[in-house]
Amino acid sequence: MAEEDEFEIGDVTGNFDIKGFLFKLLSYWWIFLGSISIGLFIAYYISVRKLPIFEMYSMVEIKDNSNPLFTSNTSLTFNWGGKSNKVTSTIIALQSRTHNERVVKNLEYYIEYLKMGEYQLEDAYGITPFRIQQDTSAYQLQNQLFKVTILNEKEYELSFESELPFTGNFFNYYKEDVETERIDSVSFTKKYRFNESVNTFFFKGKLNKIQLKRPPKKGSEYFFKFTSLHGKVGKYQNIKVEIKDGSSVINLGLTGNNKHRMVDYLNGTVNELSKLMLEEKNLFATRTIQFIDSMLIDRGDELQLVQNELDQFKTERNIFDLDAESELLRSRLTALDNEERQMIRSIDYYENLKEYLVNKTDYSDIPAPSVTGIQESSISSLVQQIVQLSNRRNQLSFTAQEGNLNLIEIDRDIESLKNVLLENIDSSLKLLDKDLKRIGKEVMELEEEVRELPQDQQDLMKIERRYDLSRATYDLFLTKKNEAKLIKAASVSDIKVIDIAKDTGGGKIGPNNQLNYVMAILFGSLIPLLFVFVVVLLDNKINNPQDIEKKSNIPILGVIGKSPIAGNLAVLKKPRGAVAESFRAIRTSLQFTFKKDTNKSSKVIMCTSSISGEGKTFTSINIASVLSLSGKKTVLVGLDLRKPKIFDDFGINNKIGVVNYLIGQNGLDEIKQNSGYDNLDIITSGPIPPNPSELIINDQMDELIAKLKDRYDYVIIDTPPIGLVSDALNIIKYVDTTLYLVRQNYTKKGMLAIINEKYKLGEVKNISFVMNFFEQKAKYGYGYGYGYGYGYGYGYGKYGDGYIARDKKRSFLSKLFRRKKN
Template sequence: MSIETQNNVYIEDEIDLKQLFESLSERKLTIIFVFFITLAFGIAFAYFAQPIYKTSTTIQVKTNDKQLQTDMLQAAIQGMPNTEIDTELGILQSYTLIKEVLNNVVFDIRYFKKENFKTLEVFVDEAPFKVLYSYPENSEFIGRMFSIKPLDTDTFELSTLDSWKDITGLTQNPTYNAKHKYNEKIINEHFSITISKKRDFIDEEYFFSFNDKRSLIENMIKPNLFANIFMKNGSIVEISYEDNLPQRAQIFTNALANAYIQQNININTEEATKKLDFIEKQIVEIKSNLEKSAINVEQFKQKYDLMDIATQTQASMQKLIVYDQELAQIEIEEEQAKRVLELLETGDFSSLSIAPLQISDLLINSLMQALSEAERERRSLLVEFTERHPEVMKVTQNIAKIKNEILSNIKSLYQGIKNRRESIEKIIEKNEAYFKKLPEKEREYIDLMRKFQVNENMYAYLLEKQYEASIIKASKVSNSRIIDPALLPLKPLKPKISLIIAVSAVLGLILGIMIALIRNALDNTIKNYEDITNESKIPVIGSIPFIKGYKDTYHVIHNDPKSVYAESFRAIRTNLQFMATYSSHKTIMISSTIPAEGKTTTSSNLGAILAMSDKKTIILNLDLRLPTLHKVFNLPNDSGMSNFLSGHTQPEEIIQNTEITNLDIISSGPVPPNPSELIMSERMEEIIEFLKQSYDYIILDTPPLGLVTDATILANLADITLLVVKSNYAKKGFVTNFEKTAKAHNIKNTGIILNALLRKKAYSGYGGYGGYGYGYEEKPKRSWFKHLLKI
């Protein structure tokens, strides 16, 4: 690329950038309006938004060490999730655990205060009153907002704020409005409330609502509760909670952590507790039997004055007591096995892990461990997959298989215990044959002693087991611990006011610029030279600046001949000299596409500037439908072009002198019923030829081209045809249509005058005859965008 080409590209880019900022400068009011509206919305949002506080606690979760190591290894090598930790994260966010927390803390009553046009929730300790309440589960006032309005120091008005109506217009939610005293119990079918006052709040506006636990969990707690792994591939988790109230956030987070720890302890001690409860029940029963048997032995000895029995008999009895004790233990085992079997047959396999007495069968213990691991694996998989996932289905089938094997082995174990019992019973029956030879009273005594000894031994045995179970239960502690408790948050997490205002400001500026650019893109009005030259090859012979503050633009040339406005007409006058014509008497037709583009103003001022150059000039008002030229010069319109064209007057009779030397006019005259026909008459050509004898310039002020055919007819009588185009008003298509009309009717020497052009627009480009302007124009002021960016 050559240096010249590069310079051209640079200049074009610079011009395009300047045009961009000029177009934005035009829409600066739009940009400013959108900017401040968006900023106002941002400030309002930040002001009315409920503050959100966040606090967190960290917990060390100790799970199955072996499995945890395996999961961590998989997570590190394969990028798989730490499923053991994920399971605990799910528990921390579970409905059951949160509900347990809400049973220990009171969150279902909420207090609100309206102040400075916004309603904010306040902590229960900050409310000037306290609400004690109860309500049925189906109460229609759950979640409803109550307003409490103090009437004096002892009474208040209680009312509901909200209600809704169905399509019939009937109110469906019940409303409440009544006056009550403090500490008075308010009872009805929907609720029972007692409101006690802590301090006076007559000039303050407070509300409260009571909510059920389910709605609190689903709508307030779960959406704002988060549990995450605190350290990658570690066993520390972080619980964070967001709430409108910092105190409630801290209380709930710590309560949740403590409830999780306590749940862990309860699970770990559940097995020992079940066993201990079973043993204690057996102890109560055996103790009662022992006391009864001791009384029976003592009463029997006293009644029959028996002291001791023979040594051989004593030895036989002790041997039989051993068998009796063994039988008693077997019966306990049989009862336990029967109970477990009944539970398993109903599908309750949780009884295996909390069986009251240990099941010593190695195979069953192995199967129980396999079942526990399979169920843990299934829970871990369900964190990521559904129950129909192939891996989940495979594990589920394996669980069912293990359960069938456990059930089969428990049945075999139960049958084995029954066989042992039957064997011991036969041994006891065989040994009892010896005692049948003894006297009746001695046999009765021996039976009583056997029962007493068996009860005594079983009682001692169960006390020992109770002690062992108590030690086991006491040794059970939580697998987890709280590392850092939740602290009271001092600053809200949201809204970030400075960020919201900054984003609103940037967004407002961007939206304002976008809307300005869109408006510019959709705006098809002519704004500068380029808009005309891009649409047509007809030259622009000059531009007329927009003058702010002038009420009488018709006489600017006459009243202020040294103004920029006057200089623009001098430039047009000069450029007219270059338009090809061999006639010394030039006829100039001035028209527009639609009304209000300034053709009459242009005609009058152009006539004045030509007259000031010592050229005799006359302006003909040929807009017979809407005459205005006579008003410009404060002249009558009793007789004019319509009178002449209709054959009622002569040219000399309708020419009127103006206060400007060398400038005359012919007004339109009374509005005729057939203006187009009059324009087309031969008398039109006659008056033009007549005026050429006396005037250097004849200006024809015609109707708009786009509305009637009059101007098109007159164009053939003119040496020069000029179209007045008003900036920011005329459409770009007007210029195109003018060019097509000129070609279609063979109109020569056409030109365009750009009217009401903002002065800075004149420097956006140049074309035709009027590119450089003429006169004493000042340097245009730089736009505020250019000042800002130093362009």
């Protein structure tokens, strides 16, 4: 029982066999070859059909270009902030929807120009002999191809076809308005002259002729269509923007199939950006001019009224000039009036500015302090910085959400500047209030002197004072306006173009055909690799002797190869074949498995397995054959009473057999049949009984086995599967050794658990495995014989020449027909 105690059933799953997996991969070489071939074909197909991809660049620098008219004496002062923030805001602007929408509209990139290439429609922008000029008030049909056929230098044919009714979108690209309308099946063809107006239901506009270096051939075909405006804008929002080495230099890049289109867009976006930044730079001056214009209208009307009143007074009173004393008083009062009016304007501005800062959140509309005559540099600088930051925030808000770090930083800067500005305003208001009281006192003193003058002189002085005030205010605003216009005219953009986008003949970056082929090989190998891995992972069948060793401690007696001949008489029909040598090796190994009993010369050998189809009958016949060839008297007994088999191969009948003996109907000599070969007799199972198990366990079986052992050296018993019925277990008590058949790629690993359990419990002893139908191929894990078989194909190769008859190689068709026959 020590052997039983040490016995352990092998792990059902076991460890992953890397070596076997590698051999399995080799066996499926044809799948790898096919998969890689398909992958290479796809890569070739893509490389041939895929259009070339180019990358175009332009380079600009963001600078703070100072206006040459900005001097310390210029009352309109502008502050444009730091460089780093401007670079950041510029990048955001370049990728914003608003900016790219303006560029797409300017270039009309929502119109696609196409031509038929070798395999597909290709972008023909920049190489068509015409350019679309659409009717700005019209609605154009979107996403439908219009065909243009060149007839000659002056004429073309426009055609449009629609086979199925569909709902078309008609879009006005200037109003950005869409209308939908159902369109029935239609076919339209008409001849037009270039630059002639086209007025159809689908398209309204002109095809303006463009002179090309190579005029198109007669019959050349082109296509155009109107696409989604917002779709195109979204595409160009992905423009590549990079800051070069942390400086203020920006690289702009685009990738695509048409270099003309990319070059025009890069240059167009830079021009639009330059225009935008110049407008931003002049925004303060522009709004100042607008404010001054509105003030000039009011002051002009006021001045005209006073002028009319003064002329009327002089005419009616017949007084045209003041006397010397009156003129002196008027000059002094006018100076004080102007100073008082300036202070009042400043106070009004400060009060309005203070209210604006407290109650508003957008500070981009604040007019310049210098417009009202305020010359305090700190106030002007703070106002201009707040306006600039507010404009920058408005730009960022188009692309950045609330909570963005840049927005938070700008808000923090605005709040800080606003607090400082409010403090300065309060301080200035106090000073202005003090000065205003002083002026009021001086005016009162002078007016006392005026009252001593004649009445006509007093009335004339009052009117002239009002005229002087209105005239001074009007001249002030006029001066500020001219100054602002001069500054605006002298402004230059902060965008400096270093490299314009230009097609220099290169720029191709794809497709990467070499990478495509490498990827094809990788993916072509990966798919079968995964397939084989899954096959190996899910494979629960025994493929080689190592699988048996992993699952059981029962020894392996031998390995039998796949028989190259039809039928089960492999040893008798081809005694020098590799299969015959395998059975001879098993015959030799059998001597070490018999029970140690010196009083018994006859040996009983039983062949069984887990299920049918594993080669019990084949092994039984050939073990009996190889023993008989050695000169030993051998009898082959068919004890598979349920499915008799052994009689067909020897050409004998199954009318009388073991069943007849067990029921007492016939004797041993009557059931024994000659095989036709020396030293080999056959006893078939006979008619199929209704109670095979009961017949096997009766006393007649003891008598039969005893008689056979007296007459023969070897008794070979073919039994039913031990995993299906109990017949084989009832016969074990008569046998000296048991051969348990396992068929390659047929017997499942879990089936060994049955015999393992019986072996562990001692129900089966002196048992050995024999692996049947073994093919020495890499797909079964190992490319060598297990050490039990002999001959070509089982581990010896060319060294078996002359000793072992080689099996004739069969064609694929013969193998197929043989498999079908089997």
